[in-house]
Amino acid sequence: MIFPHTTLTLSGERFIVHYRLLAADATGARAIARGISLEQTVEVSAELLAEDDIRAQLVGRVESLAEVDARHFDVAISYAIETTAFELTQLLNVVFGNTAMQPGIRVLRLELSEGLLQHFQGPRFGQKGLRKRLGIARRPLLCTALKPMGLSAPDFADIAYRIALGGIDIIKEDHGITNQPFAPFEERVGRCAEAIDRANRESGQQCLYVANITAPADQIRRRAEMAKKLGAGGLMIAPGLVGWDTMRMLAEDEALALPIFAHPAWLGTFVLSPEQGLTHHVIFGQLPRLAGADATIFVSFGGRFSFSPEACAGIVQAATEPNPALAPSFPIPAGGMTLERLPELYRFYGRDVIFLIAGGLYALGPDLTANARRLREAVESLA
Amino acid sequence: MIFPHTTLTLSGERFIVHYRLLAADATGARAIARGISLEQTVEVSAELLAEDDIRAQLVGRVESLAEVDARHFDVAISYAIETTAFELTQLLNVVFGNTAMQPGIRVLRLELSEGLLQHFQGPRFGQKGLRKRLGIARRPLLCTALKPMGLSAPDFADIAYRIALGGIDIIKEDHGITNQPFAPFEERVGRCAEAIDRANRESGQQCLYVANITAPADQIRRRAEMAKKLGAGGLMIAPGLVGWDTMRMLAEDEALALPIFAHPAWLGTFVLSPEQGLTHHVIFGQLPRLAGADATIFVSFGGRFSFSPEACAGIVQAATEPNPALAPSFPIPAGGMTLERLPELYRFYGRDVIFLIAGGLYALGPDLTANARRLREAVESLA
Numbered sequence: 001m002i003f004p005h006t007t008l009t010l011s012g013e014r015f016i017v018h019y020r021l022l023a024a025d026a027t028g029a030r031a032i033a034r035g036i037s038l039e040q041t042v043e044v045s046a047e048l049l050a051e052d053d054i055r056a057q058l059v060g061r062v063e064s065l066a067e068v069d070a071r072h073f074d075v076a077i078s079y080a081i082e083t084t085a086f087e088l089t090q091l092l093n094v095v096f097g098n099t100a101m102q103p104g105i106r107v108l109r110l111e112l113s114e115g116l117l118q119h120f121q122g123p124r125f126g127q128k129g130l131r132k133r134l135g136i137a138r139r140p141l142l143c144t145a146l147k148p149m150g151l152s153a154p155d156f157a158d159i160a161y162r163i164a165l166g167g168i169d170i171i172k173e174d175h176g177i178t179n180q181p182f183a184p185f186e187e188r189v190g191r192c193a194e195a196i197d198r199a200n201r202e203s204g205q206q207c208l209y210v211a212n213i214t215a216p217a218d219q220i221r222r223r224a225e226m227a228k229k230l231g232a233g234g235l236m237i238a239p240g241l242v243g244w245d246t247m248r249m250l251a252e253d254e255a256l257a258l259p260i261f262a263h264p265a266w267l268g269t270f271v272l273s274p275e276q277g278l279t280h281h282v283i284f285g286q287l288p289r290l291a292g293a294d295a296t297i298f299v300s301f302g303g304r305f306s307f308s309p310e311a312c313a314g315i316v317q318a319a320t321e322p323n324p325a326l327a328p329s330f331p332i333p334a335g336g337m338t339l340e341r342l343p344e345l346y347r348f349y350g351r352d353v354i355f356l357i358a359g360g361l362y363a364l365g366p367d368l369t370a371n372a373r374r375l376r377e378a379v380e381s382l383a
Numbered sequence: 384m385i386f387p388h389t390t391l392t393l394s395g396e397r398f399i400v401h402y403r404l405l406a407a408d409a410t411g412a413r414a415i416a417r418g419i420s421l422e423q424t425v426e427v428s429a430e431l432l433a434e435d436d437i438r439a440q441l442v443g444r445v446e447s448l449a450e451v452d453a454r455h456f457d458v459a460i461s462y463a464i465e466t467t468a469f470e471l472t473q474l475l476n477v478v479f480g481n482t483a484m485q486p487g488i489r490v491l492r493l494e495l496s497e498g499l500l501q502h503f504q505g506p507r508f509g510q511k512g513l514r515k516r517l518g519i520a521r522r523p524l525l526c527t528a529l530k531p532m533g534l535s536a537p538d539f540a541d542i543a544y545r546i547a548l549g550g551i552d553i554i555k556e557d558h559g560i561t562n563q564p565f566a567p568f569e570e571r572v573g574r575c576a577e578a579i580d581r582a583n584r585e586s587g588q589q590c591l592y593v594a595n596i597t598a599p600a601d602q603i604r605r606r607a608e609m610a611k612k613l614g615a616g617g618l619m620i621a622p623g624l625v626g627w628d629t630m631r632m633l634a635e636d637e638a639l640a641l642p643i644f645a646h647p648a649w650l651g652t653f654v655l656s657p658e659q660g661l662t663h664h665v666i667f668g669q670l671p672r673l674a675g676a677d678a679t680i681f682v683s684f685g686g687r688f689s690f691s692p693e694a695c696a697g698i699v700q701a702a703t704e705p706n707p708a709l710a711p712s713f714p715i716p717a718g719g720m721t722l723e724r725l726p727e728l729y730r731f732y733g734r735d736v737i738f739l740i741a742g743g744l745y746a747l748g749p750d751l752t753a754n755a756r757r758l759r760e761a762v763e764s765l766a
Binding site: 002003004006008009040041042043044045048049053054058082083085087088089090092093094096097098099100101102103145147148149150151152155158159174175176178179180181182214215216217218219238240241242243245246248249264265266267268269270272273276277278299304305306307335358359362363365366368 | 385386387389391392418423424425426427428431432436437441465466468470471472473475476477479480481482483484485486528530531532533534535538541542557558559561562563564565597598599600601602621623624625626628629631632647648649650651652653654655656659660661682688689690718741742745746748749751
């Protein structure tokens with residue numbers, strides 16, 4: 001023992017992280033789990049600790065260990081909620097900070113306790129609030145994206161106008177359209193908001209314009225404010241690019257109070273390997289919802305990406321399962337969706353979903369208003 | 384063709400991303416590369432584009448393709464620097480935003496051009512500035528960490544005092560010590576800074592105290608300021624937890640102007656799979672340096688983590704190779720370093736390195752000043 005004997009005043013409340021371990025046998029798995037419980041908290045070997053509250057309470061506790069198959073074991077490790085300092089950054093760190101550098105360990109699921117969740121607001125609007133804002137009670141929502149990078153602000157606005165007129169519910173920008181010289185943020189957002197507003201007045205509908213505010217740390221708050229001022233009805237943020245807590249901060253900002261759309265850019269690596277990283281459930285479901293995303297975009301099975309139906313179901317579950325502390329987020333399957341696939345997607349995702357069809361809208365032909373109308377009619381015929 | 388014909392005014396300058404692809408043959412690899420060049424820029428299939436500057440200039444360009452072995456191909460794709468909007472967030476997005484969700488694609492290396500680099504300050508101090516600040520001209524530097532989470536602020540200060548007295552050059556905090564109730568940030572940093580300052584006055588040495596400011600987005604700037612005001616001589620940030628651009632923002636902040644230490648927490652998953660994610664070279668070398676880290680912590684080969692000597696050499700190369708636009712960062716191998724291994728580590732890393740020995744210092748026995756002195760003498764005997 002090297003460190004001083006310490007007495008702590010703790011709530012006794014703990015949260016649980018479920019990990020899947022690659023191990024030779026149960027004994028090996030137990031040793032790995034014990035290593036995680038130290039690495040993620042005190043970062044020293046147990047023999048340096050006194051027989052005190054740090055050892056007994058702060059070090060993670062292996063609550064259960066179950067064999068999945070000959071090489072895989074599921075363990076549940078609990079941590080005192082005070083280890084997180086009630087900060088999202090430090091919560092992520094306790095869950096997987098250093099352990100992310102150890103091969104063969106995957107975070108399956110977070111089981112967050114009430115005393116921890118009360119420090120997070122979660123989605124401000126959630127499914128209910130977003131439906132109310134759009135005036136759509138039951139059917140799936142329809143979203144498309146402005147593209148491609150390189151167009152001028154007037155061209156984006158023209159496309160936005162034509163699509164909005166056709167009855168798309170939500171128009172977001174591609175996440176790669178930020179503040180390039182071809183279409184500077186302020187001009188682009190102003191013109192697109194105006195164009196969509198004009199289409200709404202003409203059509204009597206209420207298409208929501210979601211501006212991409214993914215931006216440098218010293219500019220993102222300003223872009224969010226400006227987007228709101230210019231008439232955007234929602235904000236898209238890629239938490240992988242700006243940090244999870246930056247999204248949480250903006251979602252909880254009372255002066256903004258706009259629906260938040262989480263984009264999956266830069267997050268793919270976390271989920272791709274079945275034996276490392278974190279599950280789709282955590283990365284595209286639990287974390288966006290905890291960090292205040294009203295809707296979470298991910299790449300659906302059957303598109304041009306590789307997520308499996310099981311992975312997508314895990315995302316939907318995490319985004320929507322009942323939680324007294326967090327409103328449900330809308331799942332937004334994307335990445336190669338088409339008109340033809342809508343019935344199949346509806347059977348899988350049900351009605352509480354936002355279908356993001358972008359390339360699949362443009363590919364229908366040069367009359368974007370007609371394309372949008374076809375998609376809208378197809379969605380309306382589903383539910 | 385769906386989108387309007389667009390004429391662009393571009394510099395013509397391009398930067399290059401080197402990817403390794405898993406593919407059945409060269410034809411397959413070329414198709415994947417072409418897919419990346421679209422996905423990372425315009426996000427639409429080529430046939431929707433006009434024969435214009437967007438297609439010719441903005442879409443990524445496959446510059447070369449080389450077979451590595453029967454299943455792997457290296458491709459170089461160039462992008463117009465304007466696609467990045469000269470923002471670090473969008474640069475990361477062009478490099479690997481959506482493509483991170485495609486299996487079998489790994490970012491090997493970034494080749495950033497002058498016109499892009501001029502938008503980044505890079506390390507403010509770098510190796511030269513940090514050496515000057517510490518008054519150490521040639522030998523490797525010696526760093527340790529305050530631990531474990533759970534100690535009170537006075538206990539951390541006492542440990543810091545005893546270690547500083549023994550001649551450690553840099554004392555950082557564990558990255559999991561943030562603002563827990565046991566040792567609130569302000570009290571802890573104030574007491575530790577005072578204790579190390581007192582030790583410096585007694586010993587005549589100049590141990591640098593590096594406070595961990597990894598924190599929620601709405602608090603990190605304030606913690607950095609407070610740390611400086613309280614006497615910290617450096618700031619540790621985990622860019623994986625707070626976002627790369629948050630670190631850049633703080634590194635470039637003239638009012639702070641403190642050395643930045645990058646911590647690898649949450650970043651492990653990016654590098655673990657040889658066929659996905661990004662290399663150690665990029666994640667622990669190129670990105671920290673670009674984002675202004677004066678020193679980059681990573682887990683060395685031969686410790687309790689799994690990085691190979693080749694991976695570590697790649698990090699060192701990226702952190703230190705000559706670059707007219709970016710000062711060299713100090714590599715900080717860590718994660719299970721010991722007194723006994725110093726000669727071996729020195730042979731590998733040379734003198735321009737910071738050895739981070741934390742558990743290995745505490746494990747030497749209860750007299751922390753004596754432990755620190757032994758490590759200091761061992762490092763002095765190396766060079």
